[in-house]
Amino acid sequence: MINITPLLNNLYFAPRMRAIERYATDAEGLQMQVMRRLVQKAASTEWGKLYNYHTIRDYDTFNQRLPIQTYEEVKGYVERMRQGEQNLIWPSKVQWFAKSSGTTNDKSKFLPVSRESLHDTHYQGGRDAVAIYLHQNPKSRLFSGKSLILGGSHAPNLNTPHSLVGDLSAILIENLNPLVNYVRVPSKQTALMEHFEPKMAQIAREAIGADVTNLSGVPSWMLVLIKHILQKSGKQTLEQVWPNLEVFFHGGVAFTPYREQYKQVIQSAGMHYVETYNASEGYFGTQNDPLDAAMLLMIDYGVFFEFMPLEELGSAHPHVVPLWGVETGKNYALIITTSAGLWRYMIGDTVKFTSRNPYKFIITGRTKHFINAFGEELIVDNAEKGLARACAATGAQISDYSAAPVFMDANAKCRHQWLIEFSRMPNDLAQFSRILDDTLQEVNSDYEAKRQNNLALQPLEVIVARPNLFHDWLDQKGKLGGQHKVPRLSNTREYIEEMLKLN
Secondary structure: OOOOHHHHHHHHHHHHHHHHHHHHOOHHHHHHHHHHHHHHHOOOOHHHHHOOHHHOOOHHHHHHHOOOEOHHHHHHHHHHHHOOOOOOOOOOOOOEEEEEOOOOOOOOEEEEEOHHHHHHHHHHHHHHHHHHHHHHOOOOOHHHOEEEEOOOOEEEOOOOOOOEEEOHHHHHHHOOOHHHHHHEEOOHHHHOOOOHHHHHHHHHHHHOOOOEEEEEEOHHHHHHHHHHHHHHHOOOOHHHHOOOOOEEEEOOOOOHHHHHHHHHHOOOOOOEEEEEEEEOOEEEEEEOOOOOOOEEEOOOOOEEEEEEEHHHOOOOOOOOEEHHHOOEOOEEEEEEEEOOOOOOEEEEEEEEEEEEOOEEEEEEEEOOOOEOOOOOOEOHHHHHHHHHHHHHHHOOEEEEEEEEEEOOOOOOOOEEEEEEEEEEOOOOHHHHHHHHHHHHHHHOHHHHHHHHHHOOOOOOEEEEOOOOHHHHHHHHOOOOOOOOOOOOEOOOOHHHHHHHHHO
């Protein structure tokens, strides 16, 4: 087949790289353009009138006048929008709502997705991920075959005509240019199937005979599909099914726990992995260097970024900084303002910057997915480092995990309890636990202090989960597939107790 990738790259993708190069030299200017554009656009909305947007000209005014919000503050507007009211927090008609289980008191939260945010943020992020990849891989044959995009499902929104609610991935698939359907698998109908198990089977039937060059999706669910495809095809590795497979654009959960398993099912030396940060609320980052796990913050989309130092979380008057005020090596709660009408919205993720020219970052965890029962302030980034080292030392591989505190047992002892499902058991579980515990002390001084002499915290406990435990727990809660995730760390025992009952 003729490789049209170089032609498409020269026409549509390479020119974009010149704009992305400005990220390193004009970040403040680009972000201020975004802020002013969003404020001006929403000045006549109910929200814009409430905060007198017509008089906001600079960041200081924006910062002083608008409150920091969580979903609890936004929820009232969202419920009115779902009932069909318009021009509340964003001027254009909002018909789509991304359903997320995120960090909220409700079972689900519903994030508005405007036509502008679809195009100036989510789709732009996808195009830029391709542009950056092709810039790094000029010999790519990406467009000589098909994309396999793994997404969730959607459903009608209440009784509002032409309105949908569902996974962001399903909303993106629903609104794709119809021409894209000619270069992707599975079919749109299959991609939007509601039930996870029959969807996997149907995707496998449609995809095995296709010439797939690239994958997009959440690593955990993509791995389930890959194993299904290998079983159905009788092949040992995925490149035996798709010889021209070259890249996996992944996001949604950390890739570290799955890396070794992907090396087993895709053994081609030419395989590439690109991490992306495409949340329900917006597309925020793309890995732009295969040797650097940090992602480039995408700063000229319909998103204005602010950051709250993690130690100020919960403060009555937290000190919030714009992008140009961040420091490297410091944990921040991410705050966004978007072209879907989310204003100074705390998304629930925490990030740490590794570079300022350009701004590059790693996701370190969630504002509610941490363990701080005893002052140890353990975050997901710490957990991933500890698990990676324990796996490397003991030959283990992890499918899924969750951890929570044990506040006080019968002997008045406190500890962390880890429920881990191994795809390959460690050769010595005690050694695995010891290395995990030692590494957590090494990377987290607060945890180390609490573990000193076993006074506040005893050595952590690892419980081996039965096969498919986390799959069954998600299934029980109606959260299989899409962007649903296992809570990695929890400050309470709510989740882990539910899981232990199934173990």
